[in-house]
Amino acid sequence: MGECRNGTAIGGVQRARSPHWFESVVMSIRPWVVVEPPDDRGLRRVSVGGETVGSAWSPADLRKVLRRLGYPRDMDLNDSTALCWRGGGSEVWPDRRWRRLLTVSVMLAGLLTSMTFSAVIGWPDASGALTFAQRITGVLFVLSGIVLGLSAIAALDYWGRRQFKFSGAIVLIGVIIALATDGILFLLWLEEREFTLHLLVYVPALCWSVWALVVLVRQKSWEGVPQPKKIAAGVVATALLTAVSLAYSTMYQPASAPMHFALEAEFGKARADDELPFVHVPMKLHMKNTGGIPVYIINDIYTVRGRAALYSRGEGDVMGEWRRSVGKQGTREGEAERYVDKLRYFTVSSGRFYESGKSLDVGQEHSVERVFQLPKNVGYDTVTVELEIAYMRKDRGKLDVEAFRSAHPSWNERNERYYCDPATCGGQLIYEARVRHNNNLINVTRKPRYVTAVWSPGGRFISSISSFPFNYSALGDYGEERREMERYGAARARVGSEVSVAELLESAGV
Structure with missing residues (x-):
């Protein structure tokens, strides 16, 4: 083979004029086609005059490049007048x-x-x-x-x-x-x-x-x-x-981001019924999201209770009265009064305040007015109303609202997962749906999470978030529930109001 140069090919002297003599002469004055050494993959670069004109994995690939340059299909790849091989001749094709x-x-x-x-x-x-x-x-x-x-x-x-x-x-x-x-x-x-x-x-x-x-x-x-x-x-x-x-x-x-709610529960002026021995007591329930984040209301309840008690002259101290009351059915362990003993509470009215799973945006408010009845000779000394909501932050998760709005009665025997013997559970409504974290990285690295709300009149009020679907027959991991409630920003807000029955009857003219 001759030396590779950037100029024309230097061929040998023609010994005889063959039929392809003119073609050989033309080829001999063309710039040399240089086949470079194979790279790490076995590909050999093809250049003419220092400029790349193609590359080849095999002799067949090289012939394609040469045909584009005008060389004959069957040319000799070892012809030193046209080709210059570097880093190995025409037999070196290390392509794996x-x-x-x-x-x-x-x-x-x-x-x-x-x-x-x-x-x-x-x-x-x-x-x-x-x-x-x-x-x-x-x-x-x-x-x-x-x-x-x-x-x-x-x-x-x-x-x-x-x-x-x-x-x-x-x-x-x-x-x-x-x-x-x-x-x-x-x-x-x-x-x-x-x-x-x-x-x-x-x-x-x-x-x-x-x-x-x-x-x-x-x-x-x-x-x-x-x-x-x-x-x-x-x-x-x-x-x-x-x-x-x-x-x-x-x-x-x-x-x-702050979370604040303005909750109000207050009684209005009572009205006496001219035909029945009852007074009608109006009340107003109000809620407003005054914080910086929209929320889902996953559970809510309002409850009106009447309190009955025995009164004394107060010879004992408050601690004694409280010790005697604690643990008795219907009493509240957080209350102690010197002249009042044996506190008992009776549910008068209870109901839903908001639609399950519905969102409450920043600045949005919701009000409800209700009326309940009390006998004119009722034995209560005071009446209280309590409003409680359970919510979940929308910036932490996205609730499947359509699924959550469907209530599952606990007394429906056809649905085994939600069924509970009425003798044990009474009557309850169970709301359940999947919640997805608002950061999808969490969703792809965790099992699905479910929001569950249990409601019944009289104060049965449970809300939870966990990785296991609701089932009466299986106890959950309460430690996990607490962690998930915190992760999704779930919490409760509560407000209450109390009025004496004497005041209500006086406002009704009784």
């Missing part, structure tokens, strides 16, 4: 095709899986989160999915002919994003260690991302990229922004 295809297939599978998973995580928050910070977190995950999709396209080029010099760096960025995302998911999973089907996705994806990172680092996939340090700094800054946004949306903002 199946190994290369396996590598790019595994790389594509991991990138596409991570892309889909990032979109699944981010889209619900990006499109429907209540707070701006949570939406930003969702948008960042969606953008990460787009980058992962571009990385999958770049992987085809990087393990192919590398026509785009930034393809290796793009694949590296995608792998780093996948590693960060799967790492966050795994750390969140370690907090509760609950099995979910999503675990079968992000744990293998985490292992894949570590393998992919090792492969790309060994191949120095960032080579050829100008100012790689600045690009790396941009990737780190984006990761930090995502982490800060995530922390802000899951920890700081829910903790700093």
